[in-house]
Amino acid sequence: MRLVLPAVLRVILLAFLAVSSAAILYATVMNERTVESLADQSLESTALALSSATESALRAGGGGSDSEVQGILSDRVVAYALIAEGDGMIRFHTNPRMMNTRLPEDPGDWLRTGQPSGRRVVLGTGLPAYEYDYILHPLHGGPELLRIVLHTTPADRILAGTRRMRWTVAAVLLLLWTVGIALDRMVSRQFRLREEAERRERLALIGQMTATLAHEIRNALGSFKGFTQWVSEKVEPSDPRKAGLDNALRAAGRIESLVNELLLFSRQETYATSPVPVLDIVRDTVTAESTGWAGKVEISVEPGAYVLADPDKLGRVLRNAVRNAIEAMGPEGTLRVEWWRDGKWAEIRVKDTGPGIPGADLPKLFTPFHTTKSDGTGLGLAYSKKAVEGMGGRIGIRNRDGEGGAVLWVRLPGKG
Numbered sequence: 001m002r003l004v005l006p007a008v009l010r011v012i013l014l015a016f017l018a019v020s021s022a023a024i025l026y027a028t029v030m031n032e033r034t035v036e037s038l039a040d041q042s043l044e045s046t047a048l049a050l051s052s053a054t055e056s057a058l059r060a061g062g063g064g065s066d067s068e069v070q071g072i073l074s075d076r077v078v079a080y081a082l083i084a085e086g087d088g089m090i091r092f093h094t095n096p097r098m099m100n101t102r103l104p105e106d107p108g109d110w111l112r113t114g115q116p117s118g119r120r121v122v123l124g125t126g127l128p129a130y131e132y133d134y135i136l137h138p139l140h141g142g143p144e145l146l147r148i149v150l151h152t153t154p155a156d157r158i159l160a161g162t163r164r165m166r167w168t169v170a171a172v173l174l175l176l177w178t179v180g181i182a183l184d185r186m187v188s189r190q191f192r193l194r195e196e197a198e199r200r201e202r203l204a205l206i207g208q209m210t211a212t213l214a215h216e217i218r219n220a221l222g223s224f225k226g227f228t229q230w231v232s233e234k235v236e237p238s239d240p241r242k243a244g245l246d247n248a249l250r251a252a253g254r255i256e257s258l259v260n261e262l263l264l265f266s267r268q269e270t271y272a273t274s275p276v277p278v279l280d281i282v283r284d285t286v287t288a289e290s291t292g293w294a295g296k297v298e299i300s301v302e303p304g305a306y307v308l309a310d311p312d313k314l315g316r317v318l319r320n321a322v323r324n325a326i327e328a329m330g331p332e333g334t335l336r337v338e339w340w341r342d343g344k345w346a347e348i349r350v351k352d353t354g355p356g357i358p359g360a361d362l363p364k365l366f367t368p369f370h371t372t373k374s375d376g377t378g379l380g381l382a383y384s385k386k387a388v389e390g391m392g393g394r395i396g397i398r399n400r401d402g403e404g405g406a407v408l409w410v411r412l413p414g415k416g
Contacts, residue, residue: 014180017177020176021176039156040130040155043150043152043155047150048132048134050148051146054069054073057072058136058138059138069083069092074094078148078149080095080149081148081149082103083136083146083147084145088102088105116132117133118131127151127153128152129149131148132148134148217255221255221256225252229249231245232245271310275306276307278306279299279302281315281318284315285319286335286337289319289322289326293331294331295326299336305341306414306415307413307415313387316383318350321350321408325352329353333353333354336349345413345414346414349408350407351406351407353405355404357397362399368382388410394410395408395409396409
């Protein structure tokens with residue numbers, strides 16, 4: 001449940017961000033389309049108003065005068081305007097030099113439909129404009145084409161301002177996702193901290209119970225072991241009871257070892273970190289643990305390499321790692337201890353050429369009482385994880401790629 005809850009919250013947050021972003025983008029697009037439509041409607045309304053006023057002037061004056069029409073179409077929003085007869089001859093133009101010329105296209109199509117129409121065009125000067133064609137029906141003669149071309153700069157300025165809102169929308173979306181991701185990380189971190197606090201609390205409680213039980217067991221075991229040894233010394237070697245007493249002493253020794261490991265794992269540790277020479281501690285550890293072993297030992301640690309650690313606890317971690325590697329390989333094999341440095345972090349790697357670790361066991365190796373050995377307790381690696389993390393480092397195990405065997409790595413802050 002603790003693992004599912006953050007995942008569910010993350011899905012809900014992502015869904016909220018996705019839906020909110022889609023809604024904002026949709027609203028922005030629709031706003032742009034609405035403004036664009038309103039701008040075109042405004043241009044069309046202006047052109048229609050000017051066209052109606054022109055037609056009214058022509059009808060009122062029985063044909064109207066050029067000066068009156070010129071006055072109507074002299075609005076500054078008008079780029080130019082013209083009136084063309086059915087044969088394309090321009091009989092009026094706001095530019096007098098264009099009068100009595102012909103349209104480049106046949107106006108017959110517009111005159112036959114009788115419907116006004118407008119479209120956006122580009123003037124010869126490169127400026128955008130709106131061209132509106134309106135069919136005039138004067139009192140005398142056939143229909144005529146009134147073409148009004150309007151400047152679109154004011155409308156385009158509004159459109160440009162609306163399109164600039166895209167940057168604001170992009171900034172809002174970026175801020176929304178940034179806050180969402182930060183919130184997700186903060187919530188995830190709070191869950192991790194709470195889980196870690198609960199885990200530590202459980203471990204502390206287990207540690208207290210374990211320490212109490214271990215002390216009681218060790219006291220009782222001391223009496224049993226002492227009495228058994230005394231009896232064993234009194235019994236002749238040829239006595240059949242001698243073998244049973246020896247088995248009892250070996251079992252008592254194994255129980256005593258387990259109790260000691262329990263006490264070591266459960267007790268509250270204090271860490272006195274200092275620069276530790278890696279080569280010296282590796283040599284001492286390998287020498288102590290590999291004495292009498294027939295395999296090959298390789299140490300690849302450069303002189304002058306230091307890590308910030310508690311020397312006693314780091315030595316115990318490395319002894320456990322070397323002991324496990326030798327036990328995994330058996331009578332022969334190659335034990336290799338390497339040093340690796342990456343920025344402020346340093347890593348000690350203990351490699352073996354044993355059979356490796358089954359994939360299903362890898363995630364559980366640092367769990368107390370989980371072991372792959374028939375006579376193991378599973379507390380050695382659990383203590384190593386506790387000690388390394390207490391020194392501000394990390395520890396892990398993986399199988400060697402294509403070489404066989406496993407590698408245990410301990411990462412700690414480097415020094416120098």
